[in-house]
Amino acid sequence: xxxxxxxxxxxxxxxxxxxTLRCDPISGxxxxxxxxxxxxxxxxxxLHFVKESKQDESGMPNNRFLAERTGGTxxxxxxxxxxxxxxxxxxxxxxxxxxxxxxxxxxxxFGAGSRLTVL
Amino acid sequence: SxxxxxxxxxxxxxxxxxxxxxxxxKTSINNLQWYRQNSGRGLxxxxxxxxxxxxxxxxRLRVTLDTSKKSxxxxxxxxxxxxxxxxxxxxxxxxxxxxxxxAGTTVTVRA
Numbered sequence: 001x002x003x004x005x006x007x008x009x010x011x012x013x014x015x016x017x018x019x020t021l022r023c024d025p026i027s028g029x030x031x032x033x034x035x036x037x038x039x040x041x042x043x044x045x046x047l048h049f050v051k052e053s054k055q056d057e058s059g060m061p062n063n064r065f066l067a068e069r070t071g072g073t074x075x076x077x078x079x080x081x082x083x084x085x086x087x088x089x090x091x092x093x094x095x096x097x098x099x100x101x102x103x104x105x106x107x108x109x110f111g112a113g114s115r116l117t118v119l
Numbered sequence: 120s121x122x123x124x125x126x127x128x129x130x131x132x133x134x135x136x137x138x139x140x141x142x143x144x145k146t147s148i149n150n151l152q153w154y155r156q157n158s159g160r161g162l163x164x165x166x167x168x169x170x171x172x173x174x175x176x177x178x179r180l181r182v183t184l185d186t187s188k189k190s191x192x193x194x195x196x197x198x199x200x201x202x203x204x205x206x207x208x209x210x211x212x213x214x215x216x217x218x219x220x221x222a223g224t225t226v227t228v229r230a
Contacts, residue, residue, distance in 0.1 A: 004161065033217065042123075043162075043207065043220035056217060091161065105150040105169070106216040110161035 002026065004111035006092050012117045018080040021114045023092030025074070031055075031095040032075050033108065034067060038088035046090075049075060061086075082118045089113040123151075123208040123221035131227045138195040140224040142208030143188075149211050151184055152218065153193050156205045165206075166193075198228045 034046040047057040051072035069075040093108035154162040181194040209218040
């Protein structure tokens with residue numbers, strides 16, 4: 001089974017430019033999450049999709065960030081215009097329908113991340 | 120806000136030794152999970168402990184949970200070079216099943 005794939009693995013852009021990150025979740029996983037880790041700090045939640053709907057976008061930093069999941073398959077996260085503080089590693093993760101195991105826990109499968117460097 | 124917080128931030132041990140790291144959290148939880156991240160890779164789920172459990176084992180991993188202290192520990196026994204990685208605890212709470220992570224503990228196992 002293919003895992004969660006993210007593209008690009010690394011992107012270097014200048015302040016003010018636009019970058020679009022893509023995530024392909026595990027096939028059949030309705031839950032898709034975006035997280036971000038900045039400079040070795042905690043991994044922060046950005047948003048959660050259930051299929052194509054945004055279930056929770058409380059972690060999105062500001063309106064320069066736009067996430068989409070058209071058709072409920074892959075997702076994109078666009079940063080426009082990018083600022084220096086947007087640099088970090090953006091992780092995508094997915095989990096099964098309802099996200100709950102028999103134990104009632106949501107176990108996520110992560111992609112390798114997209115490292116964004118804004119100069 | 121940050122829910123889990125790991126301690127120590129970094130740990131260096133000799134191969135064969137045990138590694139212990141701790142996680143503290145702020146609110147009541149449903150479950151606590153530990154994940155590992157090898158350099159350049161995604162996070163990998165290691166083990167899950169529910170709020171009504173006190174200890175879980177999986178291979179060389181032992182996790183404890185003390186809900187009265189809002190803390191958990193992860194013990195890796197007989198460490199190997201391949202255990203070199205960052206380890207994160209993640210919690211979920213109430214009816215919110217999204218996971219909150221800490222900043223992680225970076226473990227280096229020296230050969």
